[in-house]
Each structure stands twice: as C-alpha cells, then as structure tokens.
Amino acid sequence: MLTLVILAAGCGDARQADGDTLVVYSAGPRPLAEAVVSDWEASTGHRVELFAATTGQIMARLEAERYRPRADVVVFASALAAESLKQRGALLPYQPEGLNHTHEAWHDPDHHYVATSAAIVGVALRDGVGTVDLDWSELMSGQTGGRLTMPSPSRSGSAGEFVLAYKLHHGDRAWDDYLAMRRAGLEFSAANSQAIGGLLQGAYQAIVGAVDYLIYRQVDQGAPVRMHYPPSGSALVIRPVAILADTPVEDLAQSFVDHYLSLPMQEKVAAQHLLPARTDVPLSPARAGQGLPETFNIDTAEALEQYRDVLRRFQIQVERAEVVPAGGNNP
Numbered sequence: 001m002l003t004l005v006i007l008a009a010g011c012g013d014a015r016q017a018d019g020d021t022l023v024v025y026s027a028g029p030r031p032l033a034e035a036v037v038s039d040w041e042a043s044t045g046h047r048v049e050l051f052a053a054t055t056g057q058i059m060a061r062l063e064a065e066r067y068r069p070r071a072d073v074v075v076f077a078s079a080l081a082a083e084s085l086k087q088r089g090a091l092l093p094y095q096p097e098g099l100n101h102t103h104e105a106w107h108d109p110d111h112h113y114v115a116t117s118a119a120i121v122g123v124a125l126r127d128g129v130g131t132v133d134l135d136w137s138e139l140m141s142g143q144t145g146g147r148l149t150m151p152s153p154s155r156s157g158s159a160g161e162f163v164l165a166y167k168l169h170h171g172d173r174a175w176d177d178y179l180a181m182r183r184a185g186l187e188f189s190a191a192n193s194q195a196i197g198g199l200l201q202g203a204y205q206a207i208v209g210a211v212d213y214l215i216y217r218q219v220d221q222g223a224p225v226r227m228h229y230p231p232s233g234s235a236l237v238i239r240p241v242a243i244l245a246d247t248p249v250e251d252l253a254q255s256f257v258d259h260y261l262s263l264p265m266q267e268k269v270a271a272q273h274l275l276p277a278r279t280d281v282p283l284s285p286a287r288a289g290q291g292l293p294e295t296f297n298i299d300t301a302e303a304l305e306q307y308r309d310v311l312r313r314f315q316i317q318v319e320r321a322e323v324v325p326a327g328g329n330n331p
Helices: 032-042 055-064 078-086 135-141 157-170 175-184 192-201 212-219 252-260 263-271 301-317
Strands: 021-026 047-052 073-077 115-125 148-151 187-189 206-211 223-227 233-246
Touching: 021 032, 021 055, 021 252, 032 047, 032 252, 032 263, 047 212, 055 148, 055 252, 073 252, 078 233, 115 157, 115 192, 115 212, 135 175, 135 206, 148 157, 148 192, 157 175, 157 206, 157 233, 157 301, 175 301, 187 192, 192 206, 192 223, 192 263, 212 223, 233 252
Parallel strands: 021 047, 021 073, 148 187, 148 206
Antiparallel strands: 073 233, 115 206, 115 223, 115 233
16 A cells, blocks of 8 residues: 655755756666666766656655655656655655657646656456446446455555545545445455456456556556556556655756657657656557546645545455345354
8 A cells, every 4th residue: 555654845954966867766677777877877977876666665765764865756656655755845846848749737736746657447358347337336336247356455556546536526426336345246466466466367258446557557468457547437556656855866867857858758658558748658558448537526735635545444344344235144
C-alpha cells in the first residue's frame, strides 16, 4: 500500500552538492526510468544516481533521509504521493515550457509536480468474458459468472487508488458494492503479478482493479486477455515528476523534468503502454483502439485526505471480513 509520510522540507544540514550529479528516485517501469536517465546523461554530459523502486519504497526512503536529504528529483507512480509532499512544503514549483502540448488537467495547478504519464485502473477480462457495455453494477453483483480477483489494495498502489476513486465517485454506496462483490466470490491476490498470472492461467475470468499498462503488455505478447473500461468510469492514476525543495542542483533538476516531457522521451513512455502526458504522441498499438475512456473526476487533495481511512475500512470490512456468499445462509 502507498505509504504517505511527513517529509520535513528544508531541515537538517545543508547538502554537499556535486554540481555534476543529479540524484533521481523513480517509480517503475524500471526500463523506462533507466532509458530516460541514460538519454539525459548522454545529452547533457551529467551523471545520474538512480534509485528505482515502488512509490511506497521511495516515500519510505525520503522519510529515512529527512534530516540528510539526497534526492533532487522524484518520479512517482501516484499523484497522491506528490500531493502529500507539496502540502508539507517539500517540493519546488517549476513550470516547464510546452505544457500546452500536454494534458494540462493532469498537472498540479501550482506546478509543484507535473505529469509524465498516466495509467487507468479498470477491469482485465479473459477473451470471451463480458460484453463491451459491461458496467460496475453487473460486475460487482457477479452477473459475469466465473471467478473474480483483485490485487490486494494493501499491497498494490493502483488497486488502492481504484478503491479510493470508486468510493469518492459513488459515495457511501460504494461499500454496498464492495460487499456485494465479495459475496459474489471476489478473491484477493497478493499483488498485481499474482492476479495477472491467475488470469493468464484461466484460474480467474476477471481482475477488478487492474492497471491497464500491465494488461496491454500481456496483450502485446498475444495473451488471450483484454482491458475493459466500464462505461460509467474508471480510475485515472497520474504519474508525476517533482523537484525537491532541498536540491542544490536546481538547474539540473529542471533540465531533467524538461527532458522527461520531450517528444522522444514521451514516445518511450508510450512504448511502455502508459498514456503519455503529451497529446501529440501516439498511443501504443496495443491500446490505440481503446482511446481515452471515461474516468472518475477526483479531487487530489480530497483523495489524499480520505486515503488512509478508506483503505483501512476496506481492509477491515471487505478484504479481511468473513462474508456469506450470495445465496448462502448464516451458520
């Protein structure tokens, strides 16, 4: 689960800057992070020290280094993590040129973080399961038949963001929907990889809370699965980059942000089946036919405020609860 921590900005001793080195902490996909870093090093002649990990691991490392900060730039897999640091004064505002060529609504309006890409969390289905108009109401009531799974929101940040976005969009009705899905036989997988493995093997017919770029990776390899976005909406997960307020190499950090939003790097983003931040970059062939589906309209600050409470309640009342299956009787 995404760990949101308090990061004190501007505290501790002054950093010993190496004016030739940029320290970058980046969430995955790792091949993308390494490609962007390598290209920036080649084009600028500067060196990057890269820490590639999950957003939760990055946030934990930032907290451990709060009195001796090391990172200059952070690439997150969630806008919630970036928003938490913004609210604590830990990010340096920067407005790159050319944002008019991007999805401007994806960026922080104060430019403390800007989107590099996004993913959408919806439903992964085996071929032949469900119809194009399959919506959440049918899915959560078990009308599709077959076994359903969801990556555990306590281990998968994308699944956690889906649970949160669905709750914010539907209000308290969401809790009835979650319980109905459990009664219909929903099972929880430890992580995204386990859920996808079960879908590929035919153990499950659907993954609820599937992050789409991982599914398109399987589609691209010829797997008998497809990504489905319910007509009423799915969860948009924005993946921003930010400059830490303590950086002693602000010019290098700004250069790296500019580089990430350049046309060649955004093409590398699209090659990973992510949605590029730039609107003039074609989507990957695997996802091009889908276009941009309807997504839940969520306020990031409100989402951050409710994140812990919603995930805790889901874990207790849904994920770990003993639920009587639909049609069953209480003992």
